[in-house]
Amino acid sequence: MRSLLLAVLAAYLIAAIHSILAFVNKRRTLQQVAEWSMAVGWVLHTGVLIDEWAVDGHYPLFGSRETLSFLAWALVTGYAIVLYRYGAQAVGAFAMPLICVLTFAAMLLGRARNPSAAAFSPTLLFPIHTTLLIFAYAAFFIVFMASVMYLLQERELKLKTFSAFFHRLPSLSTVNEIATHAAAVGLTLLTLGLVAGMFWNWSEHGKVWRNDPKEIFAALTWLLYFVLALYRSTANWRGRRAAWLGVLGFVLVLGTFLVAPLFGSYHVFGLALL
Amino acid sequence: MSIILIGVNHKTAPVEIRERLAFDDAACAAGLRALVDGEVVREGLIVSTCNRVEILSETANEQIDLGAGRVTQFLDTSGNLGPGFLKDHLYRHTDEEAVRHLFRVASSLDSMVVGEPQVLGQVRHAYSLAVEAGTAGRILNRLVHHTFRVAKRVRTETGIAASAVSISYMAVELGKKIFASLKGCTVMLIGAGEMAELSAKHLVNAGASRVMIANRTEAAARQLANQIGAATVVPFEELAEHLFEADLVICSTGAPDYVLTEEHVRKATARRRKRPTCLIDISVPRNIDPATAKVRNVFLFDIDDLENVISSNIREREREAERAELIVQSEVMQFQQSLRLMDVGPSIGAMREKFQDVARAELARQRKKLGPLTKEQEAAVESLLMSTVNKIAHPIINQMRRLYGTSDTDAAPSPTDLFDLEE
Numbered sequence: 005m006r007s008l009l010l011a012v013l014a015a016y017l018i019a020a021i022h023s024i025l026a027f028v029n030k031r032r033t034l035q036q037v038a039e040w041s042m043a044v045g046w047v048l049h050t051g052v053l054i055d056e057w058a059v060d061g062h063y064p065l066f067g068s069r070e071t072l073s074f075l076a077w078a079l080v081t082g083y084a085i086v087l088y089r090y091g092a093q094a095v096g097a098f099a100m101p102l103i104c105v106l107t108f109a110a111m112l113l114g115r116a117r118n119p120s121a122a123a124f125s126p127t128l129l130f131p132i133h134t135t136l137l138i139f140a141y142a143a144f145f146i147v148f149m150a151s152v153m154y155l156l157q158e159r160e161l162k163l164k165t166f167s168a169f170f171h172r173l174p175s176l177s178t179v180n181e182i183a184t185h186a187a188a189v190g191l192t193l194l195t196l197g198l199v200a201g202m203f204w205n206w207s208e209h210g211k212v213w214r215n216d217p218k219e220i221f222a223a224l225t226w227l228l229y230f231v232l233a234l235y236r237s238t239a240n241w242r243g244r245r246a247a248w249l250g251v252l253g254f255v256l257v258l259g260t261f262l263v264a265p266l267f268g269s270y271h272v273f274g275l276a277l278l
Numbered sequence: 279m280s281i282i283l284i285g286v287n288h289k290t291a292p293v294e295i296r297e298r299l300a301f302d303d304a305a306c307a308a309g310l311r312a313l314v315d316g317e318v319v320r321e322g323l324i325v326s327t328c329n330r331v332e333i334l335s336e337t338a339n340e341q342i343d344l345g346a347g348r349v350t351q352f353l354d355t356s357g358n359l360g361p362g363f364l365k366d367h368l369y370r371h372t373d374e375e376a377v378r379h380l381f382r383v384a385s386s387l388d389s390m391v392v393g394e395p396q397v398l399g400q401v402r403h404a405y406s407l408a409v410e411a412g413t414a415g416r417i418l419n420r421l422v423h424h425t426f427r428v429a430k431r432v433r434t435e436t437g438i439a440a441s442a443v444s445i446s447y448m449a450v451e452l453g454k455k456i457f458a459s460l461k462g463c464t465v466m467l468i469g470a471g472e473m474a475e476l477s478a479k480h481l482v483n484a485g486a487s488r489v490m491i492a493n494r495t496e497a498a499a500r501q502l503a504n505q506i507g508a509a510t511v512v513p514f515e516e517l518a519e520h521l522f523e524a525d526l527v528i529c530s531t532g533a534p535d536y537v538l539t540e541e542h543v544r545k546a547t548a549r550r551r552k553r554p555t556c557l558i559d560i561s562v563p564r565n566i567d568p569a570t571a572k573v574r575n576v577f578l579f580d581i582d583d584l585e586n587v588i589s590s591n592i593r594e595r596e597r598e599a600e601r602a603e604l605i606v607q608s609e610v611m612q613f614q615q616s617l618r619l620m621d622v623g624p625s626i627g628a629m630r631e632k633f634q635d636v637a638r639a640e641l642a643r644q645r646k647k648l649g650p651l652t653k654e655q656e657a658a659v660e661s662l663l664m665s666t667v668n669k670i671a672h673p674i675i676n677q678m679r680r681l682y683g684t685s686d687t688d689a690a691p692s693p694t695d696l697f698d699l700e701e
Binding site: 029030031032157161162164165166168170171174175176177178243244 | 437455458552577591
């Protein structure tokens with residue numbers, strides 16, 4: 005199975021390199037190579053996930069290795085949707101390298117035997133909770149990237165000096181639209197994911213909320229994106245301020261992911277990040 | 279065969295000479311028919327634009343100088359210039375250099391403004407004239423089609439034409455950067471000057487759906503509105519009330535003070551629900567208060583800003599031109615290779631035939647010794663001979679393709695000499 009994940013990584017690497025080259029060179033053939041190898045990587049990756057599910061007997065989203073791998077897969081899915089809807093190829097030059105790093109890290113960690121995983125939760129609620137959250141975080145990453153692209157270009161337009169980046173990034177209204185839609189999708193997923201988590205918690209432990217650091221971070225994240233969504237829907241265009249919120253929100257997401265476990269959270273299963 | 283390109287351009291000849299050489303369509307067709315005699319000059323094409331007059335022709339290898347002389351003479355007489363007058367202005371490229379020059383011209387690398395889009399159309403037109411005149415043959419057809427491909431590659435794979443290098447086109451570029459597409463955008467022109475008109479035309483071509491014109495003298499506004507088509511006239515006094523409808527504002531009046539103040543713009547953006555607005559002020563003295571740049575989601579550009587962006591765009595184009603030269607270089611090599619293969623194709627056929635003839639002749643000579651054979655046996659003997667010959671020829675043909683396709687043909691003996699083939 006490791007060799008298959010290696011093939012996935014190889015495909016993503018090819019996609020990443022060609023995305024970057026296409027970003028610099030604007031060659032259509034490079035972009036096509038990038039998209040095809042990304043598609044191949046995604047199909048193989050889906051195969052890896054299904055296989056792990058079948059072999060290990062539990063939903064392939066439990067330990068940190070599985071989380072990283074699943075997150076990479078969700079990001080590819082998200083980028084593919086952005087590509088399909090907006091043709092924003094520039095996103096790939098930044099998303100694909102990260103996806104490679106995630107996949108590589110997942111491969112390094114290797115497969116840990118996690119006997120508790122299968123017995124951990126008999127209900128469907130737990131995998132639903134984690135899957136929704138992973139996709140929400142992938143969406144927030146897209147919001148983050150679109151927001152950074154917005155801020156970069158807005159700054160250059162205001163300063164009236166255009167760098168080489170300027171000519172290669174999608175237009176202001178495109179990145180604004182990507183950020184708006186991705187934030188809406190992310191917020192919906194996050195809400196559903198949190199609700200699923202609460203239900204699961206209640207069914208297992210009889211409590212909805214435990215004041216766990218991860219829960220607090222997640223609640224803050226939710227609040228922030230809720231404000232962002234509110235902003236965007238009341239005034240169609242809040243350009244810069246909304247973009248800053250998009251960046252800030254992602255910092256909170258990273259906090260949920262990386263910092264919260266340090267405070268000793270019961271969300272840590274083995275090395276789990278979720 | 280040899281390709282010769284002789285001509286003048288804006289770098290080698292002043293306009294007084296270029297205008298005397300220029301060909302209109304009729305002169306071009308007549309000239310081509312006079313120049314191309316099918317013997318010395320076998321094919322011909324004339325590219326005539328305001329910046330260049332170039333004649334592309336094809337002759338036999340050993341007649342390069344004769345052909346070049348004919349073309350030069352032709353230019354002398356058609357321009358009514360004395361013999362030798364053009365000597366200092368003409369450039370002459372042959373074969374690989376000629377191919378490279380044509381590729382560079384069509385890709386707009388040889389233009390006064392690098393990356394300008396017209397020249398490809400002019401080459402296309404020149405080619406259609408040559409086709410009509412019947413002077414574009416085997417070689418030029420191939421060359422010109424390859425040229426179109428190169429120009430397209432350069433255009434799509436480099437940013438040579440990506441950024442605006444004229445003030446009137448900057449509005450389109452900024453609009454696209456901010457609104458993704460100009461489709462459905464509303465443009466407001468304040469002042470009905472020439473620059474406003476040019477910008478508006480570019481914007482409408484790029485998809486802007488509505489143009490509003492506000493001018494102090496309404497008659498001039500009305501006249502411009504008629505020229506543009508999809509335009510409405512707004513009374514100058516009600517300018518501020520209509521400002522919120524505009525995505526892009528181009529201001530070029532002769533007013534001595536600000537026509538648009540910060541307050542106007544603030545009110546308009548509030549009504550626009552913070553949708554972005556692009557303000558372009560090309561008037562001197564400025565007509566839009568510079569303080570409006572502070573308003574959120576408003577992007578203000580004055581004439582100096584535009585000039586700065588344009589000069590940085592020109593530098594960007596020059597950088598991209600270097601990448602384009604690499605594309606041209608590799609395409610020149612590809613084209614030269616395809617020409618060499620085209621040369622070698624008939625020789626390969628002749629060689630295979632010659633081998634088969636030898637085999638058949640030998641069979642005929644020895645046939646008696648074989649005695650009577652059935653039809654099947656007869657066919658078997660023939661096919662045995664042919665397949666032996668073909669199998670022997672196969673690696674030789676491959677080797678020839680490789681040899682003549684990639685290396686310098688001069689170094690290798692011609693297949694005609696090598697196998698004693700008759701032309």
